[in-house]
Amino acid sequence: MSNPSLPDAGATAVAPAMATQRPRPRRRNKRLKAWFPYLLVAPAVIYLFLITLYPGVYAIIQSFHAVKFGPWQPVGFANYVKLFNDHQFWGALWNTFVIGSISLTLQCLIALTLAFYAYRDPWVQGWRIIFLVPMLFMPSAVAFIFKLAFLDARVVSDLLIRIGLIDGNLAIQSSIWMSRGLLIIADVWQWTPFLFIIFVAALQGQDEEVEEAARLDGASWAAIFWNISLPLMKPVIAVALILRGIDITTMFTNVFIITKGGPAFGTETISYFIYRTGFKFFNFGYASAASVVMLIITIIIAQLVVKRAFVSVRT
Amino acid sequence: MASQRRKRGENLFVRYLILGAWALFCLMPVLWFLSIGLRPRVEIITPQPIYWPTFSLDAWHMIWEDWPMAKYLRNSILAIFGSVLIDLVLGIPAAYSLARYEYRGRDDIAFYILSTRMMAPAIVAIPIFFLFRNAGLLDTIWALMLIYAAINLSFVTWIIRSYMLDIPKELEDAARTDGASDMRILWEIIIPAILPGIITASVIAMIFAINEFLFTLLIASTPNAYTMSVALANFTGGSDGVIYNAIALVAFLAFVPVFLVVVAIQKHLSRGLTMGAVKGG
Numbered sequence: 001m002s003n004p005s006l007p008d009a010g011a012t013a014v015a016p017a018m019a020t021q022r023p024r025p026r027r028r029n030k031r032l033k034a035w036f037p038y039l040l041v042a043p044a045v046i047y048l049f050l051i052t053l054y055p056g057v058y059a060i061i062q063s064f065h066a067v068k069f070g071p072w073q074p075v076g077f078a079n080y081v082k083l084f085n086d087h088q089f090w091g092a093l094w095n096t097f098v099i100g101s102i103s104l105t106l107q108c109l110i111a112l113t114l115a116f117y118a119y120r121d122p123w124v125q126g127w128r129i130i131f132l133v134p135m136l137f138m139p140s141a142v143a144f145i146f147k148l149a150f151l152d153a154r155v156v157s158d159l160l161i162r163i164g165l166i167d168g169n170l171a172i173q174s175s176i177w178m179s180r181g182l183l184i185i186a187d188v189w190q191w192t193p194f195l196f197i198i199f200v201a202a203l204q205g206q207d208e209e210v211e212e213a214a215r216l217d218g219a220s221w222a223a224i225f226w227n228i229s230l231p232l233m234k235p236v237i238a239v240a241l242i243l244r245g246i247d248i249t250t251m252f253t254n255v256f257i258i259t260k261g262g263p264a265f266g267t268e269t270i271s272y273f274i275y276r277t278g279f280k281f282f283n284f285g286y287a288s289a290a291s292v293v294m295l296i297i298t299i300i301i302a303q304l305v306v307k308r309a310f311v312s313v314r315t
Numbered sequence: 316m317a318s319q320r321r322k323r324g325e326n327l328f329v330r331y332l333i334l335g336a337w338a339l340f341c342l343m344p345v346l347w348f349l350s351i352g353l354r355p356r357v358e359i360i361t362p363q364p365i366y367w368p369t370f371s372l373d374a375w376h377m378i379w380e381d382w383p384m385a386k387y388l389r390n391s392i393l394a395i396f397g398s399v400l401i402d403l404v405l406g407i408p409a410a411y412s413l414a415r416y417e418y419r420g421r422d423d424i425a426f427y428i429l430s431t432r433m434m435a436p437a438i439v440a441i442p443i444f445f446l447f448r449n450a451g452l453l454d455t456i457w458a459l460m461l462i463y464a465a466i467n468l469s470f471v472t473w474i475i476r477s478y479m480l481d482i483p484k485e486l487e488d489a490a491r492t493d494g495a496s497d498m499r500i501l502w503e504i505i506i507p508a509i510l511p512g513i514i515t516a517s518v519i520a521m522i523f524a525i526n527e528f529l530f531t532l533l534i535a536s537t538p539n540a541y542t543m544s545v546a547l548a549n550f551t552g553g554s555d556g557v558i559y560n561a562i563a564l565v566a567f568l569a570f571v572p573v574f575l576v577v578v579a580i581q582k583h584l585s586r587g588l589t590m591g592a593v594k595g596g
Binding site: 040045047048052054055056058059113117121127129130131136138139140141145146152153155158189197200201205236250252253270271272275278284287291294298306 | 351359428566
């Protein structure tokens with residue numbers, strides 16, 4: 001880059017008359033300058049293309065084939081037709097929606113309540129450190145520990161019996177709703193802190209003078225929170241819920257370890273459905289069709305919701 | 316005035332009741348973790364749960380002597396640090412480009428990078444499995460490193476971009492009039508100024524990499540490339556059943572360093588977790 005400009009700089013210093021030579025190298029420089037930002041961002045984008053676009057195209061092509069062992073057999077839309085008639089697929093979508101929405105709603109309400117009480121507290125740092133703890137355990141280990149406490153060692157049943165709330169052991173494994181509840185409790189325990197930390201930061205970042213003014217006018221903390229803080233927090237809440245929502249809808253680890261999708265496929269999420277058809281039954285073409293449907297849903301949601309939320313919070 | 320304020324303010328009893336109750340709910344399973352990790356195996360699954368177990372280091376001896384836990388730990392550390400390094404090498408220039416230049420398609424590129432975060436692992440798992448198999452990378456730490464880097468690249472880029480946007484442009488312009496090249500400005504002015512952002516991004520990428528489960532499960536199919544997270548899931552195999560005390564102890568040992576690091580950066584945590592969208596706290 002510096003080589004072509006060197007003789008040019010010398011030339012202009014010697015004779016101003018030769019200034020006509022100047023534009024050429026500078027134009028080259030300019031062209032490089034125009035490309036420079038693209039060059040900087042290109043490696044990251046190419047890397048992400050490899051890991052998202054390539055698999056996306058691969059999955060689309062594979063979804064039109066019957067792929068078990070051996071060569072791919074083209075089957076047209078057969079995988080999709082089968083998929084739309086597969087009640088286990090629709091069940092998985094429904095389970096993902098039910099478990100995800102209940103879990104996300106609970107986490108949001110709990111995190112908002114905790115943030116409301118904690119952000120003005122003198123020990124807010126301490127609360128934050130305590131509440132953070134569950135988030136930092138490996139999810140696979142958390143899943144095992146919840147499985148042990150609720151199912152294998154029945155500690156939770158035992159405690160509830162001691163308190164006198166129930167008479168016998170809970171039959172969690174034979175109840176769809178109790179199994180879903182177990183997944184929800186594990187998720188709420190581990191990931192409510194994620195929202196809490198974000199909400200507390202958002203509340204602390206708000207203008208104290210507005211609050212003070214409202215206080216002097218005699219407004220209660222609850223009224224201030226409800227009428228001033230919460231509306232201001234809306235964009236932040238949207239971003240936080242989107243990020244959490246992405247992780248909840250792709251829930252896999254807890255299903256894999258705690259319930260295996262049972263009983264009666266009642267806790268099978270869409271991720272587990274794809275895993276099961278692909279890597280348990282080696283029906284890759286069929287699993288790819290499910291992946292493509294999920295991909296389309298993801299793209300629609302990304303364009304409609306995520307783009308707007310992230311833009312609104314930045315401005 | 317002060318007493319009046321307190322009277323009008325919310326009830327402190329309710330505040331501490333609620334915060335205290337949640338703290339208890341947070342910490343009880345952690346105590347349970349410890350108590351499982353430090354008890355003998357025979358006291359884990361019993362007809363009646365045992366609340367005061369005998370202290371035992373069975374699990375400790377088991378993980379170091381019967382399993383190559385040191386190897387799994389090494390795999391985890393190599394894959395995770397390698398992936399964070401890849402993310403920084405790719406993410407810092409990308410973030411700089413997105414934060415500092417005006418050009419066509421910039422916002423679309425930024426959104427594309429963000430949207431890769433939304434890709435469910437299950438969607439891309441099958442093609443990536445075949446991609447790595449054809450490349451002969453299945454069952455290696457390299458594959459894990461590449462996949463962790465891909466998962467976290469969007470986060471890292473957005474967090475670092477957010478910190479770069481905070482640096483006043485005048486700082487750069489001054490250096491530019493002194494004749495510094497763009498790369499020198501990035502290296503000598505921007506990077507030192509956003510070091511907290513880089514550290515935050517690295518720590519969050521590290522946590523996500525430790526937690527990653529589905530890809531690791533598919534890519535690391537033999538102990539050759541097991542990381543801690545997947546090694547745990549495989550403590551369930553064999554005729555022994557699930558070896559809970561080993562799982563609990565390993566999880567606790569992995570938790571401690573992560574906790575210390577996160578407490579050190581806790582001021583930046585909210586900003587990191589929202590990819591730079593929230594700045595307070």
